[in-house]
Every structure is written in C-alpha cells, then in structure tokens.
Amino acid sequence: MRKLFSLLFVACMAAPSSAATFSITHFGTPPDAQAAIQYAADIWGGILISDVPIKVSVSWSALGGAALGVTFPNGRKDFPSAPFASTWYATALANSIAGAELNVGEDDINVYLNSGTNWYLGTDGNTPAGQYDLVSIALHELGHGLGFVGLAKKVANEGSFGLLQASDFAPLITTFPWPEQDTLPGIFDRFLTSTANGPLTFLNNPSTVLGTAFTSNQVYFNGANAMAANSGQNARIYAPSVFALGSSCVHLNEATFPAGNPNELMTPFSSAGQSNHWPGPICLGILRDIGWNLAPDVGIAEHHLPSGHLYPDPATSEITIITGTPGRKEPFTIMDAFGRIALIGSISGPIDVSTLDAGAYLARGQTGWVTRFIKQ
Ligand SMILES: [Zn+2]
Structure with a gap:
C-alpha cells in the first residue's frame, strides 16, 4: 500500500x-x-x-x-x-x-x-x-x-x-x-x-x-x-x-x-x-x-420535478408534492442548505413543514426526483 x-x-x-x-x-x-x-x-x-x-x-x-x-x-x-x-x-x-x-x-x-x-x-x-x-x-x-x-x-x-x-x-x-x-x-x-x-x-x-x-x-x-x-x-x-x-x-x-x-x-x-x-x-x-x-447520466439518478409540482412555494405550514407516481407512498427526505436531514417521511398527502426553520430546503424522493422550496 x-x-x-x-x-x-x-x-x-x-x-x-x-x-x-x-x-x-x-x-x-x-x-x-x-x-x-x-x-x-x-x-x-x-x-x-x-x-x-x-x-x-x-x-x-x-x-x-x-x-x-x-x-x-x-x-x-x-x-x-x-x-x-x-x-x-x-x-x-x-x-x-x-x-x-x-x-x-x-x-x-x-x-x-x-x-x-x-x-x-x-x-x-x-x-x-x-x-x-x-x-x-x-x-x-x-x-x-x-x-x-x-x-x-x-x-x-x-x-x-x-x-x-x-x-x-x-x-x-x-x-x-x-x-x-x-x-x-x-x-x-x-x-x-x-x-x-x-x-x-x-x-x-x-x-x-x-x-x-x-x-x-x-x-x-x-x-x-x-x-x-x-x-x-x-x-x-x-x-x-x-x-x-x-x-x-x-x-x-x-x-x-x-x-x-x-x-x-x-x-x-x-x-x-x-x-x-x-x-x-x-x-x-x-x-x-x-x-x-x-452530466445527467453519470450514476447519480436524479431529475428535477417540473415547476409547480411542489406547492405552495414559499410554504408556511404544509407542502404538497406531485411526484409523478400518484397513489404511491413514496419515501422522501427534506434537507436544509447544509445538507442536513430536516424531515423524513412517506408521501401520502400534504406534508407538515411547520416545524422547519425558515430557509431554503431540498426535497428528494426515493424514485430520484428532487425539488427545492422555501420555508417562510
Ligand atoms: Zn489523495
């Protein structure tokens, strides 16, 4: 070695x-x-x-x-x-x-x-x-x-x-x-x-x-x-x-x-x-x-959700994410600007974000989508 x-x-x-x-x-x-x-x-x-x-x-x-x-x-x-x-x-x-x-x-x-x-x-x-x-x-x-x-x-x-x-x-x-x-x-x-x-x-x-x-x-x-x-x-x-x-x-x-x-x-x-x-x-x-x-095909599967698929943005109490896999309880992670996990769950309806500090967040789904939003 x-x-x-x-x-x-x-x-x-x-x-x-x-x-x-x-x-x-x-x-x-x-x-x-x-x-x-x-x-x-x-x-x-x-x-x-x-x-x-x-x-x-x-x-x-x-x-x-x-x-x-x-x-x-x-x-x-x-x-x-x-x-x-x-x-x-x-x-x-x-x-x-x-x-x-x-x-x-x-x-x-x-x-x-x-x-x-x-x-x-x-x-x-x-x-x-x-x-x-x-x-x-x-x-x-x-x-x-x-x-x-x-x-x-x-x-x-x-x-x-x-x-x-x-x-x-x-x-x-x-x-x-x-x-x-x-x-x-x-x-x-x-x-x-x-x-x-x-x-x-x-x-x-x-x-x-x-x-x-x-x-x-x-x-x-x-x-x-x-x-x-x-x-x-x-x-x-x-x-x-x-x-x-x-x-x-x-x-x-x-x-x-x-x-x-x-x-x-x-x-x-x-x-x-x-x-x-x-x-x-x-x-x-x-x-x-x-x-x-x-480059998009280098082995980190990820795609950005189209605009409007996370709403409201900015958010105050809850967000809704349209993931393209309706009816599926997809696991998701929300991370803060430093990459720290702020929230984990499974999507089955609106997501309560009322406990998050104000700031920018990245939401990521198990199927590879990502999207950003602002918590006020
Ligand atoms: Zn080295």
Missing part, C-alpha cells in the same frame, strides 16, 4: 452547457504516460459540465518515499455567483460556476507524479501485479484538483482550516501564487461534521477542539448528494488518530471503502496490481454538493 498525498489547498447562475475539457502541460512526462493521464482527464471530461477549459500542469518528478502523487489545486473565493461567501473553491470549480476564467495566466491544478514509481501505463485497467495503474492515480489526483480537497491542518494539538502554507509542502512548489487563506475553509470543509462536535467549520478556528475532531476517526461528509449516494448516510472521511497532512480529512475512509468498493478511488491508499477508472457515486455526489454540474 502506498500513500496518495493530496493536498492541498485548495484550496446556480448561468448553467454551463458543455463537457469539461482539459489543457494539460507536461514537465518531463514520458509520452506514453501522457496518454494515460489524458485518458484519465477524458474520464473527468465525460462527467463534468463546464464551459471553461481546465488548465493542468503535470510534473513527472522524483517524489521519494511512498508517495504516488501530490496535487495542488489553485483557489479562489468570493467570486461572482459563489454559492458560499468567505469560502475557498478550487479554481476549476470556481471558473465553472462563474462561467468565466477567474485566473487568467495561472494553472488550475498542479499534479506531481512520482517518476520512481513502477507504473502501468496501459489504459485497459489490466494492471499487472507489482505495478501501479497510472490512469487510476491520475484520476484520483485530478479529483483533488477539481475540489475533492480541504484545508485542514493540525500542528501539535491545534487544528485549523485555511492555514496551509506553501512551505508545508517544500520542496514542492506551485506554478501559481499560493493564495493567502486567511483561516477560511474550503467548500469541501463546509460539509464536514464529526460525531462529537457537529459541523467542523462551526468550531473555533484554530483550536484544540478542531484538532481533536480531525483525529477522532469520526469525521463525515454530510452533503445531500453524497448522502443520497450512500444510502442516506453521511459519508465517512479518513480521519485517523494521527493527523497526516494531505491525507487526513481530504479522502474517503480507507476501511469503509476498501479495494473493490465502488467508492474506493478517493481513499488515501492505493495498491499495486489494481485499477479503478470511475470516481464512484459518493465522490460524484460530493462534487455535486460542492457545486459541480455533472
């Missing part, structure tokens, strides 16, 4: 309409490795919808140790149409949301791949024993670059969001200026919760409480789409008792999603002789939760 460092830092508006494209600049990457990396980028291109090309630099470098790859996403915050203020977004995602290139002249993603690894450079997933599948690792690293990443750090007992420094990752450097993070979290971090403490971004930052949470083995991602892809449960995040910068709190939990699990791609360790060429439903749910538009 070797470690996948990630890192970083990372770090609806005019709807983008086209498949994402990648512009990759290589430094020292052998041609057949370039082909495998492009293959991985094309997999992401078939998943993501974005009108702004994603600029990636790949450095084929001796990383030493057990590292297979390290990724640094560039970041932006408080850009036009940003869903959350004072929150870092990977620039590839920020550009997609804004519908414009916010970082002209800067790369979106820096990927380092270890030139000393015994790579399998084929694209067929038929990885021989003892070799590491480059398509799988490139897919994983690009996933971080797209925003599957947070800004958690722990020094001694103190945990923090948004205090990552370029020097934390020396001698590696980024091609773009290191954003001054100002103790602000990333959008991924805003969905992290721990069993003992609730939402982690609600805790003092920095603080020992946050540090304890980071190493509690009980950190979960609670976005609505990720949960829908995980049988309605929060998705467990890798948060071992010893904090590992670049691994802790930025991956799915290894033991929960072991090799062979459809969600294993974004776990922190990868084994030789294996391959995984699809992000899996939880990762895709996470990407959607943090703001990506995904």
Whole structure:
C-alpha cells in the first residue's frame, strides 16, 4: 500500500452547457504516460459540465518515499455567483460556476507524479501485479484538483482550516501564487461534521477542539448528494488518530471503502496490481454538493420535478408534492442548505413543514426526483 498525498489547498447562475475539457502541460512526462493521464482527464471530461477549459500542469518528478502523487489545486473565493461567501473553491470549480476564467495566466491544478514509481501505463485497467495503474492515480489526483480537497491542518494539538502554507509542502512548489487563506475553509470543509462536535467549520478556528475532531476517526461528509449516494448516510472521511497532512480529512475512509468498493478511488491508499477508472457515486455526489454540474447520466439518478409540482412555494405550514407516481407512498427526505436531514417521511398527502426553520430546503424522493422550496 502506498500513500496518495493530496493536498492541498485548495484550496446556480448561468448553467454551463458543455463537457469539461482539459489543457494539460507536461514537465518531463514520458509520452506514453501522457496518454494515460489524458485518458484519465477524458474520464473527468465525460462527467463534468463546464464551459471553461481546465488548465493542468503535470510534473513527472522524483517524489521519494511512498508517495504516488501530490496535487495542488489553485483557489479562489468570493467570486461572482459563489454559492458560499468567505469560502475557498478550487479554481476549476470556481471558473465553472462563474462561467468565466477567474485566473487568467495561472494553472488550475498542479499534479506531481512520482517518476520512481513502477507504473502501468496501459489504459485497459489490466494492471499487472507489482505495478501501479497510472490512469487510476491520475484520476484520483485530478479529483483533488477539481475540489475533492480541504484545508485542514493540525500542528501539535491545534487544528485549523485555511492555514496551509506553501512551505508545508517544500520542496514542492506551485506554478501559481499560493493564495493567502486567511483561516477560511474550503467548500469541501463546509460539509464536514464529526460525531462529537457537529459541523467542523462551526468550531473555533484554530483550536484544540478542531484538532481533536480531525483525529477522532469520526469525521463525515454530510452533503445531500453524497448522502443520497450512500444510502442516506453521511459519508465517512479518513480521519485517523494521527493527523497526516494531505491525507487526513481530504479522502474517503480507507476501511469503509476498501479495494473493490465502488467508492474506493478517493481513499488515501492505493495498491499495486489494481485499477479503478470511475470516481464512484459518493465522490460524484460530493462534487455535486460542492457545486459541480455533472452530466445527467453519470450514476447519480436524479431529475428535477417540473415547476409547480411542489406547492405552495414559499410554504408556511404544509407542502404538497406531485411526484409523478400518484397513489404511491413514496419515501422522501427534506434537507436544509447544509445538507442536513430536516424531515423524513412517506408521501401520502400534504406534508407538515411547520416545524422547519425558515430557509431554503431540498426535497428528494426515493424514485430520484428532487425539488427545492422555501420555508417562510
Ligand atoms: Zn489523495
């Protein structure tokens, strides 16, 4: 087992309409490795919808140790149409949301791949024993670059969001200026919760409480789409008792999603002789939760109810949902803006929402429909 460092830092508006494209600049990457990396980028291109090309630099470098790859996403915050203020977004995602290139002249993603690894450079997933599948690792690293990443750090007992420094990752450097993070979290971090403490971004930052949470083995991602892809449960995040910068709190939990699990791609360790060429439903749910538009057929079955099929909106005491499956007592879930479950039930008539706090909610049915409404 070797470690996948990630890192970083990372770090609806005019709807983008086209498949994402990648512009990759290589430094020292052998041609057949370039082909495998492009293959991985094309997999992401078939998943993501974005009108702004994603600029990636790949450095084929001796990383030493057990590292297979390290990724640094560039970041932006408080850009036009940003869903959350004072929150870092990977620039590839920020550009997609804004519908414009916010970082002209800067790369979106820096990927380092270890030139000393015994790579399998084929694209067929038929990885021989003892070799590491480059398509799988490139897919994983690009996933971080797209925003599957947070800004958690722990020094001694103190945990923090948004205090990552370029020097934390020396001698590696980024091609773009290191954003001054100002103790602000990333959008991924805003969905992290721990069993003992609730939402982690609600805790003092920095603080020992946050540090304890980071190493509690009980950190979960609670976005609505990720949960829908995980049988309605929060998705467990890798948060071992010893904090590992670049691994802790930025991956799915290894033991929960072991090799062979459809969600294993974004776990922190990868084994030789294996391959995984699809992000899996939880990762895709996470990407959607943090703001990506995904192609409609990528494995998260979901369709929006037509306008008027939930009424009244805004609502005060009760809502009625016309689901297209009349007479069926369909289970439903209502989630708040943070992806937390606010109400669960089965539709058999008007739904009492009088106990919900005022705000925006997402209703989701078992058959895959979703719709939003406002509670006054
Ligand atoms: Zn990783």
